[in-house]
Amino acid sequence: MANAHTEQKGAALLATAVAAIGVVFGDIGTSPLYTMKESFSGSHGMPISETNVLGILSLATWALILVVSIKYVIFIMRANNRGEGGIMAMMALALQSVGENRNLRRVIVTLAIFGAALFYGDGVITPAMSILGAVEGMKVIAPEFERYIVPATIVIVLGLFAMQRSGTAGVGRVFGPIMTIWFLVIGVLGLVEILVAPTILRAVNPWYGVLFFLAHPLISFVALGTVVLAITGAEAVYADMGHFGMKPIRIAWFVWVFPGLLLNYYGQGALLLNDPTAAANPFYLLAPDWARIPLLILATCAAVIASQAVISGAFSVTRQAIQLGFAPRMRVLHTSDETAGQIFVPWVNRFLLIAIILTVIGFQNSTNLAAAYGIAVTGAMLIDTLLALIVAVNLWRWSKPLAILAGFVFISIDLGFFLANAIKIPHGGWYPLVLGALVFLFMTTWRKGRVLIGAKMKAEGLSLAPFISSIAAHPPLRVPGSAVFMTTSLDSVPHALLHNLKHNKVLHDRNVLLTVEVQEIPVVDKGDRLIIEALGNEFYSIKLRFGFAEDPNVPRVLESCEACGLPFDMMDTTFFLSRETLVPTADKGMPLWRDKIFAFMHRNAEPATAYFQIPGNRLIELGTQVDI
Structure with missing residues (x-):
């Protein structure tokens, strides 16, 4: 029995690892399509020589080792917030580690929001770059096919986004085996060329990277902007951790993905030394003529699969941002009955689809896009490093020497790549920065707006304790049933309660003030889910707690209150919500233009009915006008 159970667990782990190859490593797995090509024939391409080829290969090898293997797969994946990964999960973990230090908390939140914003920029650039880079193989086969590259890319993008509704699990089952074959094929293609020129393996020695820098101090720095293409997608390793888990991702990387990538890069390097004209597209020219189609x-x-890593990551980051209060409520669909992390966010799906199509039309080819690629990725990687070091020092209690050493190594690498890509800003690097800045603006506007509304509603509200005392002294007419008033503050009287009492002149037999809190952990333990307090005169306060990776199903949790002595009959319970109508004003809160952006986001947020999963026939919304 024990052996059968172990075999079953092993088979499940292997299946998950294969699925992870399809979703998590799609982006970094297609980097061989364009990394060496852009290094030697792109806008900043270098002349082909033994020093240059070995130098670029050495830099790419050690970037994969230090950035992907050590920093992400070993170091940053340790910062899993109860199984969840991604910039928002990292932020929550960092906030827990610094306690109530307001200044440090503000820095962490700002870094995390900007990192998330850059991740969305990467989510637009990556699919466009990967798919264009693959489809451009058409002109290697037949130059006259060049005019079909952009239309074919758009058709493929449309097909990819149409598949998203089936969910990560469904996509992973299809994509995993394909990507497993992909890494085998590109590894074999590289190995064949390595056997022709085995001296290329000298590039494993980091000294060749040093020699490259010594020979070309200025050009080598610019070359880092193309070397970084070899590690784009590394951040998805952490962002998609909640979908598959740490162990399957690590197994997939070290056993299959990393060896396949190295073999292919070294094969391309050997081909370039033997035939410099292959720089036009060394990936496709590795294959014999009969194998190119x-x-x-x-x-x-x-390349289609490569896009899946950032798309899945964007869905995860969006849900976490909503729960943590950095984005308006959106519809989130679960695509798996077994894994809570597998979700589909229709609004994000539409945004990415439109943005990617516009990017393909605007940039036309992978060489133009290479100039825009990298700046968002390296910026997000640098922020990941800073947040992970905060966690390491404050939560894992790393010693100062270890933290300084790790920080020096990782920050030096990230900063070097970021500065090398900053050169590209005038030539297209501005594009992902503009996308990131827009997302940053929307997220910070939403966060600030919600804080301002909460403060204003609280300032204008009545204190709860005197109100309950006055109700006891001058009781209004009571009607049967329970009324649940959703509020953000349990210290003041909800506006919906005041409006109901003022206009309907009645109170229910039992009145519950309910607030929903999102904790800085993915999932809240069952025992910590709710806190009930009796306030007297049949008034109660209930505090519901959810994690940032959970969906707040309010009626289901209220049904569990019976175990705490407060039973709810949902058919005899009415939910009251206050719906704010926002009026932007020039003399309050944020600048008027930001007030208008916030009001627009507020109007288009998903209704609380759907978000909190409250039955529409049990809900009454009462309007309140709020000047902002």
Whole structure:
């Protein structure tokens, strides 16, 4: 029995690892399509020589080792917030680690929001770059096909986003085996060329990277902007951790993905030394003529899959941002009955689809996009490093020497890549920065707006304790049933309660003030889910707690209150919500233009009925006008 159970667990782990190959490593797995090509034939391409080829290969090798293997797969993946990954999960963990230090909390939140904003910019650039890079193999096969590259790319993008509703699990089952074959094929193609020129393996020695810098101090710095293409997608390793778990991702990387990438890069390097004209597209020219059409088909499939890593990550980051109060409520659909982390966010899906199509039309080819690629990725990587170091020092209690050493190594690498890509800003690097800045603006506007509304509603509200005393002294007419008033503060009287009493002149037999809190952990333990307090005169306060990776199903939790002596009959319970109508004004809160943005986001947020899963026939909304 024990052996059968162990075999079953092993099979499940292997299946998850294969699915992770398809979703998590799609982006970094298609980097061989364009990394060496852009290094030697792109806008900043270098002349082909033994020093240059070995130097670029050495830099790419050690970038994969230090940034992906050590920093992300080993170090940052340790910062899993109860199984969840991504910038928002990291932020929550960092906030827990610093306690009530307001200044440090403000820095952490700002870094995390900007990191999330850059991740969305990457989510637009990556699919466009990967799919264009693959489809451009058409002109290697037949130059006259060049005019079909952009239309074919758009058709493929449309097909990819149409598949998203089936969920990460469904996509992973299809994509995992394809990407497993992909890494095998590109590894074999590289190995064949390595056997022709085995001296290329000298590039494993980091000294060749040093020699490259010594030989070309200025050009080598610029070259870092193309070397970084080899590690784009590394941040998805952490962002998608909640979908598959730490162990399957680590197994997939070290056993299958990393070896396949290295073999292919070294094969391309050997080809370039033997035939410098192959710089036009060394990836496709690794294959014999008869294999290029099948390779084009496989590469296109792999490029489609590459986009999945950032799309899945964008869904996860969005849900976490909503729960933590950095984004308006949106519809979130669960695509798996078994894994809570597998979700689909229709609004984000539409946004990415439109933005990617516009990017493909605007940039036209992967060389133009390479100039825009990298700045968002390296910025997000630098922020990941800073937040992870805060967690390491404050939560894991790393010693100062260890933290300083790790910080020096990782920050130096990230900063070097970021500065090398900053050169690209005038040539297209501005594009992901503009996308990131817009997302940053929307997220900070939403956060600030909600804080201002909460403060204003609290300032204008009545104190709860005297109100209950006055109700006891001068009781209004009571009607049967329970009334649940949703509020953000349990210290003041909800506006919906006051409006109901003022206009209907009645109170229910039992009145419950309910607030929902989102904790800085993915899932709240069952025992900590709710706190009930009797306030007297049949008034109660209930505090519901959810994690940032959970969906707040209010009626289901209220049904569990019976165990605490406060039973609810949902058919005899009415929910009251206050719906604010926002009036932007020039003399309060934020600047008027930001007030208008916030009011627009507020109007288009998903109704609380759907978000808190409250039955529409048990809900009464009462309007309140709020000047902001």
